[in-house]
Amino acid sequence: MSLRSVLFHGLALAAVTGVLLGGAVPAGAADGPAGGPPPAQQGGGPDGHAGGRGDRDPRRYEGVVTASGGIWLRDRPDRGTRRVRFAARGEHVSIYCKVKGDRVSGNPLWYLLTDGTWAWASARYIGNVGPVPRWC
Numbered sequence: 001m002s003l004r005s006v007l008f009h010g011l012a013l014a015a016v017t018g019v020l021l022g023g024a025v026p027a028g029a030a031d032g033p034a035g036g037p038p039p040a041q042q043g044g045g046p047d048g049h050a051g052g053r054g055d056r057d058p059r060r061y062e063g064v065v066t067a068s069g070g071i072w073l074r075d076r077p078d079r080g081t082r083r084v085r086f087a088a089r090g091e092h093v094s095i096y097c098k099v100k101g102d103r104v105s106g107n108p109l110w111y112l113l114t115d116g117t118w119a120w121a122s123a124r125y126i127g128n129v130g131p132v133p134r135w136c
Contacts, residue, residue, distance in 0.1 A: 027096040062094035063126040064113065071117035077101025077110030084119040097136035098123060112136060 057115060070088040074081045079121050087093060094114045101110040101120070109123035111133060 051083065054101070061097075061131060062129040062136070063093050063095050063113075063133075064129055065089050065091045065093065065125060066127045067125035071125045072107075073113060073117075073121050073122055075119065077112075077120045077122075079122075083119075084117055087121065093121070093126065094134045095128075099134045099136045 016018050064085045067089060070086055070091075072083045073085050073087055076082075076101050089127050093111075096112040096114045096118075098109050098111050100108045102108075102122075104122040104124040105121065107124040110120045111126055112125050113121055
């Protein structure tokens with residue numbers, strides 16, 4: 001069996017295991033934010049302490065779109081990337097985590113949303129409902 005085949009099967013097994021345990025993570029989301037806090041400071045819960053499965057629950061954090069005309073959700077935390085879908089003003093969204101990305105009106109934070117598709121939205125136009133999302 002080639003090294004490529006072994007790696008592919010290992011990744012597939014890890015993905016299936018993650019889904020079964022309820023901690024599915026999109027590709028690249030677990031790599032950590034570029035320019036974000038170091039891994040030691042990335043607490044899972046609102047108090048900064050990592051906990052059990054609940055810390056990776058994609059429904060844990062909520063937000064609402066605040067942009068007057070709505071916003072385009074993107075495939076990366078950058079204004080120049082592909083548009084995934086449009087979110088209208090007042091729409092409630094599920095937030096998985098946050099990273100530092102392209103600045104929008106001075107705000108460098110972007111949220112990874114989990115509403116049927118994995119898409120990024122600038123935190124400048126998403127108001128938090130409840131606790132502030134954790135770092136990716």
